[in-house]
Amino acid sequence: MRRAVCIVSPGNLASNPRVLKEADALYGAGYDVTAIVCDYNEVLRPADDQIEAAAPWKVIRVPRSRGDGVRARAFERLARILSILGVRIPVSIAALSARTPVGALMRRAAEVPADLYIAHYVAALPAVACAARRHGALIGFDAEDFHSGEGTDAPGDEFRMRMIRTVEEAILASCAHMTAAAPLIGRAYAERYGLGCPATVLNVFPLAMAPAHRRPAHRSEEAGRLRAYWFSQTIGLDRGLQAFIKAMSLAKTRVTLDIRGSNRWGHGDALIALAASLGLGDRVRLLPMAAPSEMVRLAADYDVGLSLETEVSENRRICLTNKIFTYLLAGVPVVMSDTPAQRLLAPDLGPAARLCSLDDPASLALTLDALASADRLAEASQLAWRLGRERYNWDREQNVLLQSVAAAFARRERGN
Template sequence: MSPGNLASNPRVLKEAAALHGAGYGVTNVVCDYSEELKDVDDEIVAKVPWKVVRVPRPLGERGTMIVANRLARLVTAAGARVSPGLAALASGGPVSTLRRAALAVPADLYIAHYIAGLAAAAPVARRRGAMLGFDAEDFHSGEGTGGADEDFRMKMIETIERDALPSCAYVTAAAPLIADAYAATYGIATTAVLNVFPLEMAPAAPSPVAAGEASDLKAYWFSQTIGLDRGLQSFIEAMARTSVRVTLDIRGSNRWGGGDRLMAMARDLGIGDRVAILPKAPPDEMVTLSAEYDIGLSLETGGTESHRICLGNKIFTYLLAGVPVVMSDTPAQRALAADLGAAALLVSLSDPASIAAGLDRLGESPAALADAKRAAWRLGHDRYNWDFEQDILLKAVGAAFSRRGRAAVEGM
């Protein structure tokens, strides 16, 4: 279960495919929010061999959230405890709509994604006497950006998590430090399942590097939406300081104007001709598209606790494509960089000059760049891919069913 579109959450699709391939009967219950993604979702649904239930965006969702939020604040001000149900409505999302859809799907295990999915799935699992699983793509109660409103929103999310997570048959998380954070906060066992991609998406070899004199160093970044909180400003500033010529392609929706502001910055620095904004592309094309570049960017700003401990899917997309990764120095990315070796360049977003120096070291040495690409490709093929990581998920699910079976026998 997920409150997003299928096309916006490859992790939900990978999970469903792994479980279906292992012989489980699978139904995706997802929302049908984005008109922009509707056609892509239609294509996905036409291809997958399992069932998909698409839930339309509920009318009056925002109004319900505002009323629930006010009521929850009144309850809190009175010194009373906000119930998980009220917290779910106050935190936003299509909780009621997802819950109604899930109730119509009998299951032995309901697997929730995101907080709205967890808030919807938990009461359904209890009502049906089924197991509950949760996959944490982020440390959701650590996503607050500060301020009274954000602190209150995080308290509502923590209320939902504290109610549901101890009853989960298993919990997975998209990064080791996210798993550690959930284990420490709620005293639960949590397993890391990295947000990697199928090996079949990988190219047969990393893109070649021409021997001899250095050429342009081609950098790439992608996401659903181009924002100003993604560390790209520091990289663009570094580009203006390099000795080698660095280009940057930025792929994603520019609906909020983030791309326009980044382009304006590049022009002000005199490098507007080296930065380009590209349109969004389907998730299953991301590895192929990344393989055209020399370096990929994963520039988490560390503005929230969740961002400090996450490992985004960009990293593993680049590795599978045979592209070394420029990563900002957050705790999670610092720990991973130690394992990636030559395939990673760890940088400080507060020091564009040092970023420029690192780019020059790669760009001025075709041999070093070729080594970095080969290292990335090997890591993607040998370790950081879904063929490896899905086994961790399947073991967690299998163990949950085994425990349930033993409990049923012992209770006879």
């Protein structure tokens, strides 16, 4: 009898490639798979439609209603009142105070019988816990980030982190299967809640996304130039790009930078203004968002990719985003900021990665000048290409996920 796995995420299908990869891997391993996701981003809806039509596993899309935000604000007010009164905030109220359709996800997940429910992001944890209780199933959690460590100095963040910790503390101890997207994220969860350390499943991509052939090391029109690339769903001012632009102005090498992502908050305009003030107005461009499935192909056009995490939060210090592994699969060397997580990874990448300090643009400029050497860039590109094919790809990494799921079922059969 085939076991059933239900994956629950508060994001759109097209915004979370990790859900797609895990669903494909589990389905390919013989599980019946259902993915319950939200459907609230109209821009992504056409891509969601395409993914759903092509997926061999079942998709349930939960629309976000206008009342979701109203209900969330009401529960947040109630939670704040209880906090002021010194009353312990119930898990249900903490969960429903999130600005995501937690209640709708709980209702839909409970309607889908499964043997294992896997939550992506904290907002999905209440849904998988309730569904697992109803159907006598196992609970799983995939930590793409250290969610209770995402807080910054922004107003309201401390209270939001308290609500997240309330949910995590109540549910994570019951998880039979747990994975993390970086070693330090797994360690942070284990230490905070007294858990066994989750297996690390890196944010890598299938070999099928890689270009068929490695492109020349210098993709620019002439040696001594570097084309740099950074992408994200939303352009932000807390991702180290200001330091990189300042380094561009100090480098002897002519460095250009393409920034891809949504400029909905106007942060891209601020970066363009900074570049113009430094005489780099013709060297920094904003590019529109693109589908996650296109990112490896798009990255392959560049000489270097940027993974510039900052110290803005604990999560940013210990995460490993998919940028690094997108560049490697494309055969593009990586410039990484010197955070604990990236510093831990760097030795395994050798010349394919360069660590830099965002506090020292002059030193970063020297790094760019050194990388612009034709021989060094060729060596770095060749190694990035090899690492992407031999080590950092989903064809290999999915085995960690499958082993963790199989082990959870095996423990249950043994009565552990």
